[in-house]
Amino acid sequence: MKAILVIADGMADRPLKELEGRTPLEAAVKPTMNRIAEKGMCGIVDPISPGTPPGSDTATLAFLGYSPMEVYSGRGALEAVGSGVEVLPGDVAFRCNFASVDKDLTVLDRRAGRISNEDASRLTRSLQRIKLKKSFDASFMFKNTVQHRATLIIRGPKLSTAVSDSDPEENGKGVLEIKPLDGRPESVHTAAIVSELMSEFQRVLAEHPVNKERARRKQSPANFVLCRGAGTIPNITPLPELYNIESACIAAVSLIKGVCKVAGMDLVNVKGATGTPQTDYMAKAKATVQALKTHDFVLLHVKATDVASHDGNARLKMDIIGKIDGMLNYVLKNIDLSATHLALTADHTTSCATRNHEGDPVPIAVCGPYVRRDSVREYSERTCAEGGLNRIRGIDLMRILMNFLGRTKKFGS
Amino acid sequence: MKAILVIADGMADRPLKELEGRTPLEAAVKPTMNRIAEKGMCGIVDPISPGTPPGSDTATLAFLGYSPMEVYSGRGALEAVGSGVEVLPGDVAFRCNFASVDKDLTVLDRRAGRISNEDASRLTRSLQRIKLKKSFDASFMFKNTVQHRATLIIRGPKLSTAVSDSDPEENGKGVLEIKPLDGRPESVHTAAIVSELMSEFQRVLAEHPVNKERARRKQSPANFVLCRGAGTIPNITPLPELYNIESACIAAVSLIKGVCKVAGMDLVNVKGATGTPQTDYMAKAKATVQALKTHDFVLLHVKATDVASHDGNARLKMDIIGKIDGMLNYVLKNIDLSATHLALTADHTTSCATRNHEGDPVPIAVCGPYVRRDSVREYSERTCAEGGLNRIRGIDLMRILMNFLGRTKKFGS
Numbered sequence: 001m002k003a004i005l006v007i008a009d010g011m012a013d014r015p016l017k018e019l020e021g022r023t024p025l026e027a028a029v030k031p032t033m034n035r036i037a038e039k040g041m042c043g044i045v046d047p048i049s050p051g052t053p054p055g056s057d058t059a060t061l062a063f064l065g066y067s068p069m070e071v072y073s074g075r076g077a078l079e080a081v082g083s084g085v086e087v088l089p090g091d092v093a094f095r096c097n098f099a100s101v102d103k104d105l106t107v108l109d110r111r112a113g114r115i116s117n118e119d120a121s122r123l124t125r126s127l128q129r130i131k132l133k134k135s136f137d138a139s140f141m142f143k144n145t146v147q148h149r150a151t152l153i154i155r156g157p158k159l160s161t162a163v164s165d166s167d168p169e170e171n172g173k174g175v176l177e178i179k180p181l182d183g184r185p186e187s188v189h190t191a192a193i194v195s196e197l198m199s200e201f202q203r204v205l206a207e208h209p210v211n212k213e214r215a216r217r218k219q220s221p222a223n224f225v226l227c228r229g230a231g232t233i234p235n236i237t238p239l240p241e242l243y244n245i246e247s248a249c250i251a252a253v254s255l256i257k258g259v260c261k262v263a264g265m266d267l268v269n270v271k272g273a274t275g276t277p278q279t280d281y282m283a284k285a286k287a288t289v290q291a292l293k294t295h296d297f298v299l300l301h302v303k304a305t306d307v308a309s310h311d312g313n314a315r316l317k318m319d320i321i322g323k324i325d326g327m328l329n330y331v332l333k334n335i336d337l338s339a340t341h342l343a344l345t346a347d348h349t350t351s352c353a354t355r356n357h358e359g360d361p362v363p364i365a366v367c368g369p370y371v372r373r374d375s376v377r378e379y380s381e382r383t384c385a386e387g388g389l390n391r392i393r394g395i396d397l398m399r400i401l402m403n404f405l406g407r408t409k410k411f412g413s
Numbered sequence: 414m415k416a417i418l419v420i421a422d423g424m425a426d427r428p429l430k431e432l433e434g435r436t437p438l439e440a441a442v443k444p445t446m447n448r449i450a451e452k453g454m455c456g457i458v459d460p461i462s463p464g465t466p467p468g469s470d471t472a473t474l475a476f477l478g479y480s481p482m483e484v485y486s487g488r489g490a491l492e493a494v495g496s497g498v499e500v501l502p503g504d505v506a507f508r509c510n511f512a513s514v515d516k517d518l519t520v521l522d523r524r525a526g527r528i529s530n531e532d533a534s535r536l537t538r539s540l541q542r543i544k545l546k547k548s549f550d551a552s553f554m555f556k557n558t559v560q561h562r563a564t565l566i567i568r569g570p571k572l573s574t575a576v577s578d579s580d581p582e583e584n585g586k587g588v589l590e591i592k593p594l595d596g597r598p599e600s601v602h603t604a605a606i607v608s609e610l611m612s613e614f615q616r617v618l619a620e621h622p623v624n625k626e627r628a629r630r631k632q633s634p635a636n637f638v639l640c641r642g643a644g645t646i647p648n649i650t651p652l653p654e655l656y657n658i659e660s661a662c663i664a665a666v667s668l669i670k671g672v673c674k675v676a677g678m679d680l681v682n683v684k685g686a687t688g689t690p691q692t693d694y695m696a697k698a699k700a701t702v703q704a705l706k707t708h709d710f711v712l713l714h715v716k717a718t719d720v721a722s723h724d725g726n727a728r729l730k731m732d733i734i735g736k737i738d739g740m741l742n743y744v745l746k747n748i749d750l751s752a753t754h755l756a757l758t759a760d761h762t763t764s765c766a767t768r769n770h771e772g773d774p775v776p777i778a779v780c781g782p783y784v785r786r787d788s789v790r791e792y793s794e795r796t797c798a799e800g801g802l803n804r805i806r807g808i809d810l811m812r813i814l815m816n817f818l819g820r821t822k823k824f825g826s
Contacts, residue, residue, distance in 0.1 A: 014783050014785070015782075015783075015784075015785060015786070021786075023785075044801075044803065048824055048825075049809065049812070050805055050809035050812060050813050051809060051811075051812030051813035051814070051815065051816040051821055052812060052816075052821060052824055053816065053821055053822070053823040053824070054823070054824060054825055055823055055824060055825020055826040056825070056826070057825045057826060058824050058825030059825065068824065068825065069824075072824075072825060075825070075826045229826075255826075351783075353783075354819065356819075356823075357823050358816060359812060359813065359816035359821055360783075360785070360816070381785050382785050382786070382787060382801055385785070385787065385800075385801040385802075385803060386787075386788075386799075386801075390803050390804070391802075391803035391804065391805070
């Protein structure tokens with residue numbers, strides 16, 4: 001027995017005026033999703049708890065069976081892991097941006113004119129050569145990812161995540177001083193390391209040939225590195241150890257890849273998977289079918305629904321739901337339905353009206369040979385609420401699926 | 414966006430033989446409640462947990478989003494706060510009764526012949542002049558409220574709520590000695606202060622002119638003060654700080670007012686609101702509409718349904734439900750429905766058969782622009798159980814409402 005968990009990011013929504021009180025999911029054409037609901041058992045899920053707007057990271061941790069309230073330790077380290085940087089327990093990770101600042105350290109452009117990957121890579125190679133003072137007893141890794149985005153890892157004994165951001169998160173504001181957020185020596189120490197590093201980065205970037213070229217091309221200089229969101233990797237037992245399974249993750253965005261990597265899942269890179277509405281849906285569907293041949297559990301994540309919701313674009317969201325439906329149709333046609341459970345859900349509600357993550361529950365449908373089919377025949381926020389799964393928490397799902405796979409231990413005798 | 418939470422005290426019930434197996438809520442005429450159910454999403458709520466009979470104080474704490482299991486610290490302090498007495502963190506509060514005792518300290522009447530407010534106030538003024546011995550390093554406040562009821566507050570460093578009651582809670586029994594309930598010095602100290610105070614009260618009351626007048630009028634003397642329920646105020650973060658909202662409470666009974674005051678809500682005094690079946694329902698409805706103009710969140714509490722239930726009077730309960738329905742009709746007609754969510758529930762089941770608070774879940778309906786309407790068309794214990802909210806806990810409700818108001822923080826990113 002195997003299982004697939006499909007998470008459509010922010011697919012759940014609230015009733016929208018422009019859709020005459022329907023949600024995009026209710027209004028979309030989604031015959032495959034409806035078939036999953038009809039063949040399966042349905043319900044609603046609070047990814048974290050009722051009324052709490054989840055992040056994609058905390059919700060995915062919960063869906064993989066981890067208590068986010070206990071293990072979540074910030075986005076920085078997860079995103080770093082997801083972008084291929086090694087982060088060890090104890091390392092402190094930051095999310096960074098190449099930025100343009102003036103001589104008073106006022107931020108002119110938080111994205112340094114959305115600097116190209118090539119320019120960012122050349123700058124990064126120079127920054128990587130900087131040496132930290134020996135007295136710090138620490139090392140650092142710096143890696144650019146996409147455009148202006150980068151990751152900074154500090155490694156050493158006795159570090160702390162209790163340090164403030166330098167990123168003011170808005171153009172026109174001054175760069176913030178990195179300060180310890182509590183009085184512990186570790187926090188003071190970590191803040192000193194990062195401050196020193198930021199000055200060294202600034203020194204190297206000021207005279208860098210890439211910035212001189214950018215000036216000639218009338219492009220914003222990448223003369224500062226802003227950092228934010230100090231975090232560590234969650235201290236969790238990986239899935240293979242918990243359930244004795246091989247598991248794989250098919251996702252485009254670093255944050256989800258990071259969560260899955262930390263959970264001990266294999267990351268499958270899919271050409272054409274971009275995390276945007278233009279992603280190659282069928283390539284991801286094919287990768288899912290392939291991954292299931294060699295793994296017991298596959299998580300398939302699609303970001304596009306959330307992107308459309310944050311833009312308040314209900315019509316685009318409906319189109320994307322249609323494409324995800326096609327993707328699911330391919331998956332269902334190419335797997336052994338007598339030996340696979342498939343769960344379809346969203347990691348949170350993203351309202352096209354508020355354009356934010358919201359705390360409303362999300363629909364879920366699980367089909368497969370062991371489920372108790374209910375009378376729900378349509379996959380949507382409202383119809384699933386009438387299903388046999390009733391209302392569960394995100395953290396409950398993994399154990400339900402692993403039990404279908406015969407991988408949960410009896411508690412008691 | 415704003416929200417109203419309507420709590421009808423003990424409105425939920427069990428099926429009654431005299432109503433051919435219906436509950437009073439099922440048998441009552443309640444077109445407005447049904448409209449709220451029809452336009453909204455419905456469910457059932459365990460105010461505390463399944464099968465646990467809640468008090469009105471613990472249930473209201475839960476509905477305001479606080480974990481009663483963690484923060485509840487007795488009724489005494491809450492009722493004192495609700496009756497207008499200032500209670501500070503660390504103060505120990507008792508609920509007191511003026512009582513009649515004989516010379517052997519056997520209680521003849523726990524309510525001193527339901528002494529008048531006037532007599533109780535005159536006695537209270539004399540008791541307030543008593544000075545505690547300096548060695549106690551403590552002060553006290555004593556205040557009568559309604560008839561024989563009063564509140565005692567002990568203030569000082571190192572006090573404890575682990576002291577026993579002097580009130581035997583039954584006529585014909587002896588006054589109990591106030592003892593420390595554990596071996597901590599604070600508990601021994603607190604018990605000594607209260608014991609000393611009780612003797613002083615007894616001494617002053619014995620010779621008091623009011624009691625001489627009462628003897629001439631053949632009225633029971635108020636020659637003793639019984640105390641019970643040592644408590645402190647719950648250590649909670651108030652709602653304005655948690656959600657950045659202005660909130661108001663419209664309630665007649667001290668206990669609910671106390672909970673709401675401690676939660677940082679403004680108390681609205683309504684002329685004619687009595688906490689009895691004869692309360693001025695429309696005055697409370699009007700006060701709710703007014704309060705909503707200046708506040709983001711209004712709690713409207715009606716006690717009468719509980720009073721009728723404790724008397725086992727199902728017909729009266731049905732009448733009261735009808736009056737609450739009229740009240741809701743006024744509210745709905747006078748607020749902006751496109752910018753308000755309204756939740757209607759009960760704080761617990763009070764059974765007209767057992768005449769007690771019971772642990773059955775209570776119905777809930779929430780209407781407003783963001784809710785996912787379900788197919789429930791009638792507001793009752795059974796019909797709401799089929800609704801889209803499924804079954805939630807009391808503690809979940811506040812976050813659901815605050816999420817509709819855009820006042821909950823995302824957890825994760």
